């Protein structure tokens with residue numbers, strides 16, 4: 029088993045929580061993991077990314093080689109496109125539809141969606157709205173994780189268990205909100221694929 | 224044993240704790256900050272009474288650690304690469320006095336300058352000071368090597384350098400930990416003159432340090448951090464150091480056919496290098512940073528071997544390595560990849576919405592609108608982002624503290640008004656002495672100390688300046704009437720412009736302190752509650 033993932037977003041959008049959830053799940057399964065994060069300067073509203081590698085064999089590099097990423101998981105649609113050079117030909121792009129517009133030359137949203145749709149395997153869901161409808165707008169990132177979960181070679185329950193252990197400290201309500209967000213993301217992705 | 228997921232920085236910190244650490248001394252700086260933060264949050268450190276408060280700067284940090292080493296205890300010093308420039312004086316001289324308790328100095332490099340002014344390679348400093356230098360290649364080695372480094376330091380009575388790089392510092396992986404060792408007991412040096420660098424003693428100490436070089440090297444040949452593996456194909460011999468080794472192995476998932484010398488300990492193992500050279504037709508050096516090994520082996524290896532690496536263009540001369548760059552250097556064909564479409568626009572970092580620095584810059588820009596532009600000397604911190612649109616408010620950012628001193632020099636040359644912009648943490652790091660120069664010289668500069676009551680850029684660490692800026696300025700000799708505290712909020716704009724304009728025209732040193740807490744820190748406190 030080997031899954032190479034790029035997590036993408038804008039500083040402050042919570043991609044490190046997605047990474048922590050997948051990481052916790054992987055460690056519990058006894059998998060090897062390497063996860064390169066971005067700290068420092070770019071966390072101030074700039075583009076951020078994390079390379080997350082899971083494997084049942086030892087992993088050499090902290091960075092994924094170009095063109096070998098299995099899944100791009102992005103909390104922002106333009107940020108998903110920023111890493112398409114890393115994606116392998118049959119890799120998946122799973123991205124939020126909601127844009128985060130904090131630059132003056134941000135492109136038309138439609139142009140971004142059209143570019144995304146050029147890739148064979150893509151899922152675009154509005155995680156912000158889904159999270160808001162669930163009453164927990166801060167868990168849009170976990171909605172996106174839910175949408176991508178099926179493409180990560182681990183049992184679905186392992187993500188639920190990881191969320192439970194990560195958010196246990198914050199109480200049952202927070203745990204439940206996140207598990208609901210995970211499920212909602214998975215459903216939305218299934219719906220998207222069916223068209 | 225259960226592995227725990229740790230950043231390279233955290234693995235290093237845990238390794239130091241388990242090695243019987245008594246104190247960490249540090250000034251924040253990406254990518255080294257998380258080492259100290261991990262120790263600050265550690266229960267083990269709290270229970271052991273381990274010192275872990277931030278120092279005012281890297282020089283004070285290193286000197287304090289040297290004092291702890293003098294007392295026989297194990298001390299760790301952490302900084303980013305440019306911090307070692309600030310600490311260069313104690314660093315170079317600590318190598319001559321030596322260590323008593325283990326003294327490990329961590330310098331974290333930032334190849335590709337993700338969050339830095341330059342990409343200097345700390346290994347050069349290790350060689351400059353003639354001290355053993357270590358370069359882990361993965362998170363487990365961070366944990367293990369720091370423990371070896373402490374033992375090595377005590378065995379040879381020498382400070383040692385441990386070089387990190389961003390990719391390892393900020394990458395997480397499973398790490399196996401050992402049971403912790405007890406801290407050293409207080410133990411004053413047997414030779415009470417060892418730490419006195421009077422020429423007569425310094426000469427003796429220096430000769431001693433030179434005499435240890437062979438021992439340093441022979442341990443590097445046999446202790447297992449440098450390893451030579453001869454390959455089936457002798458066409459190429461590869462020398463790979465630190466995380467360069469990972470990028471090499473990534474390209475050979477089923478094993479590398481060539482001979483490999485993996486380097487994690489310096490001085491370079493001359494025997495291993497000579498052996499590799501004798502067994503190879505050509506050499507390739509893969510190292511993240513300067514062509515440090517590549518330059519040295521030219522004088523070590525006697526035969527006219529072809530040596531490839533960053534100097535001959537096989538690998539790029541600057542920037543960090545990655546698996547693809549290394550593949551190209553190895554002549555491995557990399558598959559075609561998608562082109563990033565043009566709709567993707569750069570998203571540079573910027574000041575947070577509502578950041579106090581925004582109001583400070585808006586007021587300064589208006590106050591300066593009647594003068595010819597090009598007179599604002601800034602410094603390093605979040606406020607350096609004032610260089611970008613829409614502010615375009617500053618004209619320099621060089622090294623910590625250089626704002627005040629450059630403004631002074633520019634004034635001396637005839638620029639008036641000249642403005643210095645410096646953050647609170649940067650001010651106590653290295654702004655105070657420059658301010659004293661300006662006061663003694665009566666240089667008419669306007670110094671704005673942007674006090675957001677934290678060290679913002681690196682994630683909101685406590686600032687040594689907290690609550691004492693006015694008193695420091697008064698003590699140094701700034702006149703009371705020319706220390707002006709303002710509140711940088713949009714609603715105070717007119718008032719703040721007026722204050723700045725008044726001080727710009729003053730023909731002496733004036734200090735303006737825009738004071739409002741960093742929003743990220745407010746947010747963090749709020750979440751904790």
Ligand SMILES: Cc1ncc(C[n+]2csc(CCOP(=O)(O)OP(=O)(O)O)c2C)c(N)n1
Pocket residue numbers: 250251252253281303305306307309603604605606623645646647648649650673675677678679680681686
């Ligand atoms: C010698 C050196 N040490 C550390 C750093 C890393 N560094 C850059 S800015 C900064 C802190 C700035 O804090 P402050 O001056 O209070 O400004 P703020 O970011 O809070 O606006 C640090 C630690 C550096 N660039 N150079």
Ligand code: SF4
Pocket residue numbers: 072573574575577578579580605675679680741742743744
């Ligand atoms: S972290 Fe604080 S000081 Fe830095 S930009 Fe944000 S609000 Fe301003």
